[in-house]
Amino acid sequence: MLVIRPIEQRDLPTLKQIAIESGHGFTSLPVNDELLQNKIDHSLASFASRPAGKGECLYFFVAEDSDTGEVLGTSALDAAVGLSSPFYTYLLGKQVHSSPKLGIYNVVDTLTLTNDYTGVSELCTLFLRESARKGLNGRLLSKCRFMFLAEFSELFDHRILAEMRGVSDERGSSPFWSWLQEHFFSMDFPTVDYLTGIGQKGFIADLMPKYPIYVNLLSKEARAVIGKTHDKTRPALRLLEEEGFSWRGYVDIFDAGPSVECDLKQIRTVRNSRQLKVHIGEPLDAGKHLISNTRFDGFRALIGDLAVNEEKAQAVMTEEVARLLKVEDGDTVRVVEMNR
């Protein structure tokens, strides 16, 4: 069974391997030992000192196969972006150029550089190794974070965002970036993506076009990918859309991939999950549920069989499920039925 837990120091070698497998455009996992170690340190520190409220914390989770101990995926929650270094995003807007006298009315799209997501919480680093992309594994990896958000909502912003990877080819070349590169930067997309991933964002402010960009002046290729998601990231987007996330016009400044967002309280799993008491026994008429314990640093989540005893507000589960969740009879768990 696949079990979600916070990342630990021993996961570094696998994290390096996953960073390589995740490929170009996967900004949050650059192939850089120091940065990956920093991520582990940041997450360990965040889980070790439970803050009173929202801070610059990173909650990094891995999915472990309980039979083999192998780590098969990653997913993370950044409690607040842009607080110590700016978080840039383009907003796709409109300008109307109209002359009633001449009978001309033109609506043109514009891209405006903003820091509108400053302080917002971010879902990031969702990656499942190819061999594990089956069954409900991808769902577990994405949705376990909503169980954590529901349980510890005071540690997050009321807005939750996710930047979806935009369009780039096998060699890491992005049509949107190519246009920016030609006119404003002299760096290829893998380099800029890597520099962003390791936190060297200063050059963005220095080199980025400072005025809004008229979209109709971009190349045809660049225009075509604004707000479009990378093929391999469509399942990740689908999982978020199912939860109520939507695109409100914000796009990534490098590859123009869409940023989707949802109010924390409106996220489907946050709304529909509830706390029940553990009862270890035979779960008769069991159905598949997403289940998490309610511990902070010892957080565990999995998708398993569970029967709900409504009268007693109990979650009836097998000993194995209870053991993997690190819970005992009478403990509290958070549960939500899987609709597939």
Ligand SMILES: CC(C)(COP(=O)(O)OP(=O)(O)OC[C@H]1O[C@@H](n2cnc3c(N)ncnc32)[C@H](O)[C@@H]1OP(=O)(O)O)[C@@H](O)C(=O)NCCC(=O)NCCSC(=O)CCC(=O)O
């Ligand atoms: C994202 C995951 C973890 C998802 O795992 P799986 O592929 O096993 O998921 P799945 O259950 O097969 O698919 C999930 C849903 O997407 C649908 N689906 C599959 N392919 C699709 C496509 N091409 N277009 C539209 N929908 C598609 C499936 O039918 C299913 O919906 P139905 O059940 O309704 O049929 C994986 O694909 C992955 O590791 N991708 C590569 C890395 C990546 O791009 N990660 C996101 C980066 S962006 C990021 O990290 C921020 C976002 C975030 O953190 O959440």
